[in-house]
Amino acid sequence: MVNTLYPGAKIGIIGAGQLGKMLAQSAQKMGYQVYFYDPNPTSCGFDVAQGHTVGNFDDREKLLDFVQTVDVVTYEFENIDGDLLQEIEAQAYLPQGTTLLLNGQERIKEKTWLNEQGIPTTxxxxxxxxxxxxxxxxxxxxxxxxxxxxxxxxxxxxxxxxxxxxxxxxxxxxxxxxxxxxxxYCDFAYEASIMVARDLQGNIKYFPISINQHEHGVLFSSLVGQTFDPEMTATIEAIAGKIAAAGELVGVCGIEFFVSRAGDILVNEIAPRPHNSGHYTIEACNVSQFDQHILAITGHPLIDVRLMEPALMINILGQHLPRLSEGMAEFPNAIFHIYNKGEAKTQRKMGHFTITNPNFTDLADLLAISQTLKT
Ligand code: ADP
Ligand code: MG
CATH class of the missing domain: 3.30.1490.20 (ATP-grasp fold, A domain)
Structure with missing residues (x-):
């Protein structure tokens, strides 16, 4: 069923962290009203919504009441109980679906499901x-x-x-x-990820692949250029398309990969929602991952994705915030996003910035910049 929603319709978002906040910002620019559900009374998403409900993710009654007050429901939070999610799907309009989330929220099931689709993992x-x-x-x-x-x-x-x-x-x-x-342990040459989007009619669009660096398990930077290997791109897109279709995705999904030194491509994990490594799309693409997600769940066709400029996205963690003004001075051409999440704990994601530059011709240049920033 294609249920097309128009400006003025109410979108309910389960989870009001930075991903929810950026989804809300996209939705509002398109004229939708946004309502959040989150247990944290100081969730950063609440600042940019028409309304919110504070409630636990396992409070069945409250959550089921909430989803009935909106025209469409989506989630940015993955750890909702499976049975409760299926009740939500039965009682409210949840085009994003549950298949990918239910297969992806537990790591053994996730890898088993991927292998069943013929997709290699570690x-x-x-x-x-x-x-x-x-x-x-x-x-x-x-x-x-x-x-x-x-x-x-x-x-x-x-x-x-x-x-x-x-x-x-x-x-x-x-x-x-x-x-x-x-x-x-995968002795990878590098880590990569792709954001894939699928609409209600089953059309699929891919965002450009990013090369990601992690530090102590947390995403540090994502690099996106125009020189990514075409053969590798085709393989990664084929895997992403298979996951989106088999998972009956509507909206966007992030897929993380290990690319081994031998050139093997393994899926590390799937995130059936916007993803940190897709934040570069806000500045560097003609349509962002958040825009594309809102278009999909409101029943509109997806936009053909184009990379406008190569980009480098760097996360700002709690320990980096005291040096924010220095960073802003050092990168006057970067766009800084600060989520206003409250306590700046070490390793907590507090914001990010993106540098776009038409003169970045290859990923090596970007990687060199990224390395100098790591200290
Ligand atoms: P999370 O859910 O915390 O993102 P991941 O499984 O993606 O968990 O692990 C975080 C990071 O740790 C990965 O991006 C990668 O850098 C490293 N890592 C995780 N699993 C492996 C593995 N099997 N081999 C090599 N590195 C790994
Ligand atoms: Mg991960």
């Missing part, structure tokens, strides 16, 4: 007790909590037998909470 194993750990997988490997992880939280890298012994207490502590996934 080798993995479910760990429920410490003796399940398979040292024959080879070192290094990474143990991760199967649910609720983000920005590298709940992950332990193990380098050797000795390291495993040293970290066994920390591993036991994680296991006391939930099962873990043991993943072979």
């Amino acid at each position: 080798q993995y194993k479910e760990i429920t007790v410490i003796d399940d750990i398979d040292v024959d997988m080879g070192y290094p490997f990474i143990l991760k909590t199967t649910r609720f992880g983000y920005d590298g939280k709940g992950q332990i890298k193990v380098d050797s037998d000795h390291d495993l012994a040293m970290k066994s207490e920390a591993i036991q502590n994680l296991l006391a909470e939930q099962p873990l996934i043991q993943e072979a």
Whole structure:
């Protein structure tokens, strides 16, 4: 069913962090009214909405009441209980769907589902007790909590037998909470990601691929240029298209990849919503990931994506905020986004900035700039 909504319609967004906030800013420029649902009474998204409800993500009654007050529901938050999400889908209009989210919110299920679609991932194993750990997988490997992880939280890298012994207490502590996934470590040449969008009619559009650098598990920078390998682009787009179609996506989805030194392309994880590595699209593309998501869920056709300029996006974490004025002076051509999230905790994403430059001819130039900023 294609249900086209027009300016004045009410969009309900579950989750009012920075992704919700930027979705709201896109929706409002198009004339929609935005209502948020989030447990945090000082959520940054609330600043830019017509209204909000403070409630827990597992408060079934409150959430079901909320979704009935809007014309269309979307989510930026992934950890909603599966059964509750399906109730929301039955009682309200949720074109974004649940298939991708339900297959992606638990790491073992995510990799199993991807492999079933013929999409390669790292080798993995479910760990429920410490003796399940398979040292024959080879070192290094990474143990991760199967649910609720983000920005590298709940992950332990193990380098050797000795390291495993040293970290066994920390591993036991994680296991006391939930099962873990043991993943072979991918000695990648680089990490890449793509934002894919799909509309109600099943049309798919791809945003340009970005090359991402992580620091301590948190995205540090994304680089986007015009010189990305065409063969690699075709492979990554084919995988993204398969995920969007099989996952019955409506809206945007971010897909993270490892590109191995041998050129193998493995999917690391999927995020069925706007994604940090797609923030560059606000300044560098003719349509942003947020615009495209709002177009899709309101039943409008997607816009053909063009990269206007090569771009470098850098995250601003809590520990960087005290140097904000210095950064602004150093990059007078950058657009700074500050989310106004409150407490500037170390490693917490507080904002980002994007430098676009038509003279960046290749990714190596951008990478060099990015490296100099890392210190
Ligand atoms: P999160 O949900 O916290 O983003 P990820 O699985 O994406 O979790 O891990 C965060 C980062 O840690 C990745 O972007 C990558 O840099 C590194 N990493 C995670 N898993 C692996 C792996 N199997 N091999 C190599 N690096 C990894
Ligand atoms: Mg990730």
